[in-house]
Amino acid sequence: MSKASNYYYEQLNKEQQKAYYAMKEGLLNQQDSFAVPMLDKKELSDIYFMVRMDCPEIFYSVRFSYRYYPDSTAVEFIPEYLFQKDKIREHRQAMQARVKKLARQANAAAFNQFFEQFQQQFGIN
Numbered sequence: 001m002s003k004a005s006n007y008y009y010e011q012l013n014k015e016q017q018k019a020y021y022a023m024k025e026g027l028l029n030q031q032d033s034f035a036v037p038m039l040d041k042k043e044l045s046d047i048y049f050m051v052r053m054d055c056p057e058i059f060y061s062v063r064f065s066y067r068y069y070p071d072s073t074a075v076e077f078i079p080e081y082l083f084q085k086d087k088i089r090e091h092r093q094a095m096q097a098r099v100k101k102l103a104r105q106a107n108a109a110a111f112n113q114f115f116e117q118f119q120q121q122f123g124i125n
Contacts, residue, residue, distance in 0.1 A: 008050035015039070016047055023051045026077060027058045030085050035074040036066070044075070057095065060088045 009020050019037045026034035036044070044066065052058055061079045068075040081088065 006054050008054050012047070012050070016043065019044065019047050020051055023048055023077060024055060024058075027051065027061050027079055028055070030060075030081065030088060031079075033076050033078045036077040038068060038073050038075055044077075057092065060091070 009017060012020055015037060016039065019039055022034060022036045026036075039047070044064075048064055052061070060082045062082055064077060064079045066075040066077050083091065
């Protein structure tokens with residue numbers, strides 16, 4: 001993962017990073033609920049926001065609730081999804097196809113620009 005794609009993760013302490021990773025994995029796998037290390041509500045909310053900022057591909061989760069048991073070291077994190085799981089997969093595939101297409105176009109444009117500069121520099125037409 002590049003530094004840009006986990007900007008917020010790098011700013012967290014070790015316990016918060018564990019919560020971040022648990023949230024990211026659970027959300028990417030579209031789990032109905034999953035365990036996250038016990039933190040206070042504000043920290044959980046902040047980390048949830050950070051995961052969504054670092055991972056815009058998790059556009060389909062907009063809020064969460066959680067429950068916990070006294071003396072537990074984890075909370076049960078329960079995300080709310082905007083779409084059904086099959087629709088999320090469909091959106092993801094469409095988004096990945098669009099990104100690949102844009103990357104190909106950007107690479108082609110960069111190559112053409114490089115080739116034009118090469119031609120100009122060496123007087124080739």
